[in-house]
Amino acid sequence: xxxxxxxLIAFIFIFILPILLVGCRNKESKQFDTFLEELFVEEMEAxxxxxxxxxxxxxxxxxxxxxxxxxxxxxxxxDKDIQRIENNLERLSAFNxxxxxxxxxxxxxxxxxxxxxxLMGKDxxxxxxxxxxxxxxxxxxxxxxxxxxxxxxxxxxxxFNLLAEVPDFFAEIIDLKKNKSENNLLMPxxxxxxxxxxxxxxxxxxxxxxxxxxxxxxxxxxDNMSSAKVEAFSTAHKEIILHTVIPAYNHLxxxxxxxxxxxxxxxxxxxxxxxxxxxxxxxxxxxxxxKSIEEIIxxxxxxxxxxxxxxxxxxxxxxxxxxxxxxxxxxxxxxxxTIDFLIEGMSEDFLDIDLPNxxxxxxxxxxxxxxxxxxxxxxxxxxxxxxxVYINNSQLAHSDYFYTTIAHETYPxxxxxxxxxxxxxxxxxxxxxxxxxxxxxxxxxxxxxxxxFLEVSSLLSQILQxxxxxxxxxxxxxxxxxxxxxxxxxxxxxxxxxxxVHLSLEDVRPMFEYVIEEPANTLKYSIGYLEMxxxxxxxxxxxxxxxxxxxxxxxLKIGPAxxxxxxxxxxxxxxxxxxxxxx
Numbered sequence: 001x002x003x004x005x006x007x008l009i010a011f012i013f014i015f016i017l018p019i020l021l022v023g024c025r026n027k028e029s030k031q032f033d034t035f036l037e038e039l040f041v042e043e044m045e046a047x048x049x050x051x052x053x054x055x056x057x058x059x060x061x062x063x064x065x066x067x068x069x070x071x072x073x074x075x076x077x078x079d080k081d082i083q084r085i086e087n088n089l090e091r092l093s094a095f096n097x098x099x100x101x102x103x104x105x106x107x108x109x110x111x112x113x114x115x116x117x118x119l120m121g122k123d124x125x126x127x128x129x130x131x132x133x134x135x136x137x138x139x140x141x142x143x144x145x146x147x148x149x150x151x152x153x154x155x156x157x158x159x160f161n162l163l164a165e166v167p168d169f170f171a172e173i174i175d176l177k178k179n180k181s182e183n184n185l186l187m188p189x190x191x192x193x194x195x196x197x198x199x200x201x202x203x204x205x206x207x208x209x210x211x212x213x214x215x216x217x218x219x220x221x222x223d224n225m226s227s228a229k230v231e232a233f234s235t236a237h238k239e240i241i242l243h244t245v246i247p248a249y250n251h252l253x254x255x256x257x258x259x260x261x262x263x264x265x266x267x268x269x270x271x272x273x274x275x276x277x278x279x280x281x282x283x284x285x286x287x288x289x290x291k292s293i294e295e296i297i298x299x300x301x302x303x304x305x306x307x308x309x310x311x312x313x314x315x316x317x318x319x320x321x322x323x324x325x326x327x328x329x330x331x332x333x334x335x336x337x338t339i340d341f342l343i344e345g346m347s348e349d350f351l352d353i354d355l356p357n358x359x360x361x362x363x364x365x366x367x368x369x370x371x372x373x374x375x376x377x378x379x380x381x382x383x384x385x386x387x388x389v390y391i392n393n394s395q396l397a398h399s400d401y402f403y404t405t406i407a408h409e410t411y412p413x414x415x416x417x418x419x420x421x422x423x424x425x426x427x428x429x430x431x432x433x434x435x436x437x438x439x440x441x442x443x444x445x446x447x448x449x450x451x452x453f454l455e456v457s458s459l460l461s462q463i464l465q466x467x468x469x470x471x472x473x474x475x476x477x478x479x480x481x482x483x484x485x486x487x488x489x490x491x492x493x494x495x496x497x498x499x500x501v502h503l504s505l506e507d508v509r510p511m512f513e514y515v516i517e518e519p520a521n522t523l524k525y526s527i528g529y530l531e532m533x534x535x536x537x538x539x540x541x542x543x544x545x546x547x548x549x550x551x552x553x554x555x556l557k558i559g560p561a562x563x564x565x566x567x568x569x570x571x572x573x574x575x576x577x578x579x580x581x582x583x
Contacts, residue, residue, distance in 0.1 A: 028095060028096050028099035028100065029099065029100060029101055029104060031095070032095055032100055032104050032108075033104075033427070035091065035092075035095070036107065036427040036428070036429050037427075037428070037429075039088065039111075039429050040061070040427070040428045040429040040432070041061055041062060041063065042084075042088075043429065043432060044061065044063055044066070044432075045063070045066055046081065046084060047071075048066050048067060048068045048069055049068050049069060049070060049071060049162075050432070051063055051066060051068055052068055052148065052149045052155070052158070053147075053149065053378075053380065054380055054381060054431075054432060055380055055381060055382055056149070056151065056380040056382050056383040057382055060382065061428075067158065067161075068158055068162065069161075069162070069165060070162060070165045070166070070169040071169075072172075073128070073130065073169075073172040073173065073176060074172065075125055078125045078128070079125075082118075082119065082122045085115050085118050085119060086115075086119065088111075088115055089112070089115040089116065089119070092108065092111055092112060092115070093112075095108065102572075103426075106558070106561075106565065106569055107426070107427055107429070107430060109561075109562075109565045109568075110430065110433065110561045110562065110565055111429070111433075113288075113561075113562040113564075113565060114433055114562075117281075117284045117285055117562075118285075120280065120281040120284055120285075121278075121281045121285075123274075123277075124274060124277065124278050124281060126179065126180065126183055126185055127185060127272075127274065127278040128176060130173045130176055130177070131173060131177065131187070131192075131195050131252075131256065132187070132191060132195060132517050132518055133191060133194035133195050133197075133198055133370055133517055133518075134198075134370055134371065134372070134517070134518060135518050135521060136195060136198075137173065138170075138173070138195065138198070138199060138249070138252060139195070139198050139367075139370050139371070141166075142202055142210075142211065142364075142367060143363075143367065143371070143390070145159075145162070145163065145211055146210065146211060146214055146364075147377060147388065148162070149380075150218050150219060150222070151222075152222065152223075153222065153224075153225075153229075156219060156233055160236065160237070160240060163237075163240045163241070163244060163245055164240065164244060166244060166245050166248045166249075167244065167247075167248040167251070169248075170248050170249070170251065170252045173252065174252065174255045174256075177255070177256065177259055178259070181259050181262040181263075183273070184265065184272070184273065185272055185273070186259060186262055186263045186265065187263065187265075187516075187517070188263055188265055188266040188267075188513075188516060188517075189260050189263040189264075189266065190266070190513055190517075191263075191513070191516065191517045192256050192257075192259060192260050192263055193260065194370075194517065195256060196253045196256050196257055197369075197370075198369070198370040199249050199250070199252060199253040199256075200253060201366050201367065201369060201370065202249060202366050202367065203246045203249045203250050203253070204366065205364075205366045206242060206246065207238075207242070209241055209242075209246070209366070210364035210366060210367075211237075211241050211245075212237065212238050212241050212242075215233075215234060215237045216230060216234045219233055219234075266516075267482070267486065267488065267516065268482035268483035268484075268486065268487070268515070268516050268519065269483040269484070269519050270482075270483060270484060270485060270486035271486060275483070276484060279483045279484050279519060279520065280293070280484075282519055282520035282523075283480075283484075283520055283523060285436075285520075286436055286437060286520045286521065286523045286524050286527075287437045287520075287523050287524070287527040287528065287531070287563075288435045288436075288437045288438055288528075288531075288561070288562040288563055289437065289527055289531055289562070289563050289564075290562065290563070290564040293480060293484055296476075296480070296527060296530075297477065297480060299530060299534075300473045300476055300477045300480075300526075300530065301477075303469065303473050303530060303533070304470055304473045304474070304477075304499065307466045307469050307470050307473075308470070310462070310466060311463060311466050314459050314462060314463060317459065318459055321457065321459045321460050321463060322463070324456075324457075324460050325460060325463045325464065325467075328456075328460065328464070329400055330400055330401075330402060330403040330404070330454075331403075332402050332403070335360050335389075335391060335406055336360070338402070338403060338406045339358070339406060339410050339411060341453070342406065342407055342410065342411040342412070342450055342453065343355070343411050344453075345450065345452075345453025346411055346412045346416075346449075346450070346453070348549070349449075349548050349549050349552065350412050350416070350549065350552050351420070351549065351552070351553050351556075353416065353419055353420055353423065354423075356379075356384060356385040356386065356387045356415070356419055357385055357386050357387065358387045358388075358389065358410070358415065359386070359387065359388045359389075360388075360389055360391060361388060361389070361390050361391070362390065362391050362392075362393055363390050363391065363392040363393070363394075365394070368392050368393065368394035368395065369394065371390075371392055372392060372395075373391075373392050373395040373396040373399065373401065373405055374389060374390060374391045374392060374396055374405050374406070374408075374409045375389070375390050375409065376388075376389050376390075376409045376410070376413075376414040376415055376418075377389070377390070378418055379418070379422075381422065381428065381431045381432070384418075384419060384422040384423075387415055387419070389409050389410060389415065403450070403454075404447040404448075404450065404451070404468070405447070407446055407447040407450035408443045408444065408446065408447040409443070411446075412446040412449065412450065412552075413442065413443035413446040413447060414439060414442075414443050416446070417439065417442050417443070417446075417556060418439075420556045421556060421559045421560070424557060424559060426559065430559065430560070433560060434560075435560035435561060435562065436524040436528070437523065437524050437527055437528030437531065437563070438528065438559075438560045438561060438563070438566070439524075439528075439560060440524040440525045440528045440529075441524075441525070441527075441528025441529045441530075441531055441532040442528075442532060442555065442556075444468075444472065444525050444528065444529040444532070445529055445532040445533070447468070448465045448468050448469070448529075451464050451465055469529070472522075472525055472526040472529055472530075473526060473530070474496070474499065474501070475511070475515075475522040475525070475526050476522055476523055476525075476526030476527055476530070477495070477526075478492055478495065478496075478511060478512070478515055478522075479515040479519065479520060479521075479522045479523055479526075480523075481495060482512060482515050482516060483515060483516070483519045483520065489505055489508060489509060489512050490505065492508050492511070492512050493505055493508045496508060531563040532555075534563075534567075535555065535563070535566060535567060535570060536551060538567060538570065538571070539551050539554070539570060539574060542570075542571060542574040542575065543574050546574070554570055554573060554574075555570075558570065
């Protein structure tokens with residue numbers, strides 16, 4: 001009897017329990033997939049303005065009745081969003097992590113980091129950034145409207161409603177700015193003045209405003225769009241731009257001008273109340289790095305020293321390379337020919353993809369002075385084959401950065417990375433999570449890698465890559481120094497001088513003012529690139545025979561994520577491959 005009982009217990013452990021465990025895991029796994037689907041819809045509902053840009057066919061996700069609108073900037077809306085994030089984090093933590101698949105655990109880790117980072121800003125509403133010369137809402141809104149997807153007459157109505165919301169939206173921004181003024185959190189006068197100049201550059205174009213110019217081209221190809229309808233819609237659109245949008249911008253400029261006399265602060269976030277806490281939040285959001293700011297400072301210093309030492313060794317090998325570097329300039333071709341060259345150059349070290357359609361557009365002259373040299377627009381997740389890149393002729397034409405900028409924005413940079421990831425079988429929620437340092441880090445890595453496609457010597461290629469590396473590390477260090485450690489203009493000049501970069505205070509001022517106007521923005525590029533280099537070095541530690549093409553594939557397949565999560569996934573996948581080799 002006892003023997004039979006033992007056999008029964010053994011049978012349960014050997015056969016029954018594994019079946020039960022697999023059943024539990026399958027159930028938990030399915031529930032987690034359902035949760036992710038619900039989460040995507042909830043995120044879209046919470047950010048309705050993102051819907052037309054993110055999804056071409058909202059009805060597929062049950063979002064056809066959600067009307068896009070400009071964001072609500074009130075404290076109440078902010079608190080409500082924080083509550084939503086806390087609830088989502090609680091729902092996420094209720095899942096049994098061990099019962100999830102490896103890919104689900106990856107998504108779990110990414111979402112946990114994403115929401116925990118967002119909650120770092122829960123007590124920092126008063127620091128909410130709205131206006132700034134380059135990346136402020138008022139600077140980005142014209143391009144946002146220019147690229148508003150119009151796929152039907154209903155979309156025209158929605159677009160018109162968004163334009164009509166601009167006065168009330170700017171009124172909220174003005175209230176926020178006045179609140180900042182009362183709490184001594186106002187941006188410096190020079191940033192306000194540049195923002196006002198940006199507004200005037202846009203509003204000085206009235207009847208020839210670029211939004212008016214491009215609208216007709218966007219609607220003329222719609223189904224059942226007669227010439228009479230085109231004329232009627234175009235007339236109505238012109239009326240809204242001239243008598244609603246432009247007056248709202250001018251009113252915003254006047255209100256900002258009234259605040260200039262209150263803008264006595266002219267240094268980094270360090271000098272504001274809770275400024276360091278806000279910078280730590282921006283640092284975490286913009287870098288996706290789990291490293292402390294102090295650790296990053298050490299890594300930046302080490303990378304600069306290492307790169308300078310590398311250049312010195314190259315000079316010892318062949319000093320003529322330094323002369324070649326001093327005389328070097330990139331050959332400039334058309335964007336189309338440059339892209340063809342890049343695609344051919346990357347064929348050996350990057351996986352092939354189906355090339356999407358690419359529309360190259362040019363920034364309107366009224367926006368050139370205040371927008372980036374170029375930028376890539378992320379396509380809808382369900383229509384990834386139509387891609388857009390904007391080129392800013394005033395900043396990029398005849399620039400020595402033309403070649404690397406095109407590589408950054410297209411191949412093997414942003415366009416390639418997003419197209420690759422769009423083709424991965426991942427939960428839809430992952431397609432909308434924003435990890436800027438991953439994206440910009442990859443794009444900077446790509447532009448530097450693209451230097452190897454040029455017909456120059458290996459040593460010159462390394463010097464050119466080192467030049468970009470040092471430049472980025474300096475930008476990141478200055479950003480941290482000014483905003484987190486309280487560097488003054490003189491401190492910044494002294495730091496540059498310590499590296500052998502001897503500039504006058506006036507020559508240093510543009511960099512100093514930029515990191516104050518757009519705090520932590522440079523970190524997307526500098527720390528993103530630094531983390532990419534660290535991942536590459538980690539990969540070679542794990543597998544010294546790893547082909548560079550395989551490294552690129554691994555990074556792109558893991559996709560946008562915090563770097564600690566990427567490193568863990570990289571280690572797991574390379575360790576798995578190594579185990580299989582041994583077997």
